[in-house]
Amino acid sequence: MASVRISSQDLDRIIVLRLLSLELQMTCSYYLIVVVLVLLDLSAAFDTIDHTILLHRLEHFVGINESALAWFKSSLYERHQLVAVNEEVSYRSQVQYGVAQDSVLGPLLFTLYMLPLGNIIRKRSVSFHCYADDTQLYISSWPGKTYQFEKLTECIVDIKNWMRSNFLLLNSEKTEVLIIGPKSFACNDLERYLRFDGCSVNSSSSVRNLGVLLDSNLSLESHVSSICKTAFFHLKNISKLRPMLSMSNAEMLIHAFMTSRLDYCNALLAGSSARLVNKLQLVQNAAARVLTRTRKYDHISPVLSTLHWLPIKHRIDFKILLITYKALNGLAPHDGVLVPCRCRLWLA
Structure with missing residues (x-):
């Protein structure tokens, strides 16, 4: 799966989507409903885009034409690549497929290339979220209603066939499945209804979803543990360099390697147990001690x-308040992410 730099505005979208998804999944779990989350993995997604198909999408799906379409055509067809080793340089060859992953337009062009995929998924009445080459499907049902999960399998078959015809490769081996539901429900009973490439799949205890580790209980225990482990690893290295660093440079390193991880999607931790929040607080405390050379006690x-x-805790509250402020002042995502729906389920 390709790595895409996430902007602050896109991060707001991701947080809102995760909050909505988690609310739905937690509601289903409370009412003894099973949710199956499938994270699809694409191999070399940005490198296999067909330029002719992409230009057709830009013209007929998006409405780009005339000089603007000619500019895109020139940008795609006039790209060349070469290899330079020391003083030796290879011949230039034209790039016939793909878009530049690290460019400004790369992720956007890939998203436009994937536009028809949404209609294919909707035909199967499966919920989904997409961000660049990250596609996730989820569906909920009562444990005994297995036809819903068979519908999910049929949807994945349709997706794979569409991707094959559009020069994309769905990597079944790296596709992950997370089953969220009551602890009393045996996952093995459900796994036999989920089949990829004719083979049954095994659900994971936790999956990484756009940088956030989700477990089958939605407790975020794995996510917090991963943050703490990575943060302390970097803090140990920074502490070794601290005597040679100025205050400002040391603080810059701590913000880059630790604070960024503590703040990433931290709105998902709203309402979490004090024990989880305290784990992250210990990381911040340790970083402050290293930076200011404060003694342990x-x-x-x-x-x-x-x-x-x-x-x-206040950083989490601040993020929630910031999202609320943006929603109340017209600064929230306005591209159809927030769709009013009735998510409370009532039992007869």
């Missing part, structure tokens, strides 16, 4: 206040 709250660092 000295009180850390004054240090955080001096650094103007909000504690973890």
Whole structure:
């Protein structure tokens, strides 16, 4: 799966989508309903795009024509590549497929290339979210209603056939499945109804969804543990360099390697147990001690206040308030992400 840089506006979309998805999945779990989440994996997605098909989508799906379409055509067909090793340079060859992954337009062009996929998924009445080459499907049903999950399998077959005809490769081996539901329900009973390429699939205990680790209980335990492990690894390295770094440079490293991880999609932790939040708070406390060279048993709250660092719980609350402010002032995603729906389920 390709790596795409996520902008702040797109991050807001991701957070909103995750909050909506988690709310739906937690509601279903509460009412003893099973949710199956499938994370599709594409192999070399950006490198196999057919330029002729892409230009057809731009013209007939998006409505780009005349000089603008000619500009895209020139941009796609006049790309060349070469290999340089020391002073030796190979011949230039034309790039016949793909879009530049690290460019500004690359992810956008890939999204436009994938436009027809949404209609294929909707025909099977399967819920889905897409971000660049990340596609996830999810469907909910009562444990005994297996036809819903068979419909999910049929949807994946349709997706694979469409991708094959559009020069994309769905990697079945790396496609992950997460079953969310009551603990009393045996996942093995459901797994036999999910088949990819004629083979039954095994659900994972946790899956990484756009940088967030989700487990079958939606507890975010795995996610928090992963953040702490990675953050302490980087903090250990920074602490070794601390005597040679100025205050500003050390703080820059801590924000780059640790604070960014503590803040990423932290709105999902709203309402989590104090134990999980305290784990992340220990990471921030340790970072503050390394930065200011505060001793282990000295009180850390004054240090955080001096650094103007909000504690973890307040950072989570701030993110929720920021999203709420944007929603109330017309700054929230306005491209159909927020669709009013009745998500509360009632039992007879």
